[in-house]
Amino acid sequence: xxxxxxxxxxxxxxxxxxxxxxxxxxxxxxxxxxxxxxxxxxxxxxxxxxxxxxxxxxxxxxxxxxxxxxxxxxxxxxxxxxxxxxxxxxxxxxxxxxxxxxxxxxxxxxxxxxxxxxxxxxxxxxxxxxxxxxxxxxxxxxxxxxxxxxxxxxxxxxxxxxxxxxxxxxxxxxxxxxxxxxxxxxxxxxxxxxxxxxxxxxxxxxxxxxxxxxxxxxxxxxxxxxxxxxxxxxxxxxxxxxxxxxxxxxxxxxxxxxxxxxxxxxxxxxxxxxxxxxxxxxxxxxxxxxxxxxxxxxxxxxxxx
Numbered sequence: 189x190x191x192x193x194x195x196x197x198x199x200x201x202x203x204x205x206x207x208x209x210x211x212x213x214x215x216x217x218x219x220x221x222x223x224x225x226x227x228x229x230x231x232x233x234x235x236x237x238x239x240x241x242x243x244x245x246x247x248x249x250x251x252x253x254x255x256x257x258x259x260x261x262x263x264x265x266x267x268x269x270x271x272x273x274x275x276x277x278x279x280x281x282x283x284x285x286x287x288x289x290x291x292x293x294x295x296x297x298x299x300x301x302x303x304x305x306x307x308x309x310x311x312x313x314x315x316x317x318x319x320x321x322x323x324x325x326x327x328x329x330x331x332x333x334x335x336x337x338x339x340x341x342x343x344x345x346x347x348x349x350x351x352x353x354x355x356x357x358x359x360x361x362x363x364x365x366x367x368x369x370x371x372x373x374x375x376x377x378x379x380x381x382x383x384x385x386x387x388x389x390x391x392x393x394x395x396x397x398x399x400x401x402x403x404x405x406x407x408x409x410x411x412x413x414x415x416x417x418x419x420x421x422x423x424x425x426x427x428x429x430x431x432x433x434x435x436x437x438x439x440x441x442x443x444x445x446x447x448x449x450x451x452x453x454x455x456x457x458x459x460x461x462x463x464x465x466x467x468x469x470x471x472x473x474x475x476x477x478x479x480x481x482x483x484x485x486x487x488x489x490x491x492x493x
Contacts, residue, residue: 189212189213189214190213190214190234190235190306190310191213191214191215191216191231191232191233191234192209192213192214192215192216192233192234192235192236192237192302192306193215193216193217193218193224193227193228193231193233193235193236193237194206194215194216194217194218194236194237195217195218195219195220195221195223195224195236195237195238195239195242195247195250196217196218196219196237196238196239196242196268197219197220197239197242197243198239199217199219201239201291202217202219202239203217204293205237205268205293205298208293208295208298208299209298209299209302212299212303213234213302213306216231216233220242220244220245221242221244221245221246221247221249221250222244222245224236224238224250225250225253225254225260228254228260228263229257229260233263234263234264234306234309234310235263235264235265235266235302235305235306235309236254236263236264236265236266237265237266237268237289237302238250238251238265238266238267238268238285239267239268239269240267240268240269240276240280241269241270247267247268247269247280248279248280248283251265251267251280251283251284251285252283252284254284255283255284261284262312262316263309264286264287264305264308264309265284265285265286266285266286266287266288266289266301266302266305267280267285267287267288267289268288268289268290268291269288269290269291270290270291286305286308287301287305289301319331320332320335322381322396322397324374324377324378324381324397325377325378325381325382325397326378326381327381327384327385327395327396327397327403328394328395328396328397329396329397330396330397330398330399332396333394333396333398333404336394336396336406337353337394337404337406337458337462338458340394340406340408341452341458342452343408344408344451344452345452345453345454345455345456346454348451349408349409349451350408350409350410350411350412350449350450350451351406351407351408351449351450351451351452351461352406352407352408352410352412352415352447352448352449352450353404353405353406353447353448353458353461353462353465354404354405354406354407354415354419354445354446354447354465355398355402355403355404355445355446355447355465355466355468355469356380356384356402356403356404356405356443356444356445356469357401357402357443357444357445357469357473358376358377358380358401358402358441358442358443359437359438359441359442359443359444359473359477359478360433360434360437360438360477361373361376361400361401363433363434363436363437364376364433364434364441366434367433367434368434373401376431376441377397377401379429379431380401380403380426380441380443381395381397381403383422383425383426383429384403384405384422384426387418387421387422387425388405388407388418388422390407392407392408392409393405393406393407394406394407404462404465410449411449412448412449412482412483412484413484415447415449415482416480416482416484419445419447419480419482420480422445423442423443423445423478423479423480426441426442426443427440427441427442427478429441438477438478442477442478443478444469444472444473444477444478444479444480445469445472445479445480445481446465446466446467446468446469446470446471446472446480446481446482447465447468447469447480447481447482447483448461448464448465448468448482448483448484449482449483449484464483465483468481468482468483469481475491479491
């Protein structure tokens, strides 16, 4: 069932609204704007029904905050209020609300508008998912990575947990393409992507095609030592595919991997650590390829020998 969040300081009003739609949706209630902001930031809702008049932080302020955050700005919001004047309706729509419902509730109208906006959101998500997936490898593309990585970086800083960024590069890939042709090269890229993603499939892992024969992955919660060991297994798994390479450079297709684990500080820059991961990748290639070079929380390097 699609999830809907009701944000209303009146439990009576929220319960009445929930009763209208709960036969079709999984409905959660938040009685403060702060709790609503926390819930919509940490859970996957398809729609927010937001009361305008609330103490401390009103609905307009919460709507503005939702629109400012990357992780919540795409979630549609219907404003609900007993204020039926045009001025408040215009203000809500200008701030980004998709619709407006007034109290007292008319169940047929509530259901119709909720159903419409949930369907639109679902359709938009499908289109976005297609536009953010690399067609060759079926992992995330660079566009999706750019958005997701910053969101998770800020989340790791808020939770104060280890955050790892990994860079992968297929060794001597130009030589492979020149030897076997680009269609064969595409199959290698797809096979490597499948192997990486099959080993990084926890909810806190994310893999994307960074460009060409390069991939990037991020992971939350694991220590540098465990990530280093895990990436060693991925490197070995790719070599164990036994995809023949040009024998002048290598017997099998292999990858070089570089990365870093850090506990982000609030306000720290993600791009700085991405560059560190890229430097580790460069060191892995410079050191002979088909190896992992990792930097831990104190930026001490670990080399696979």
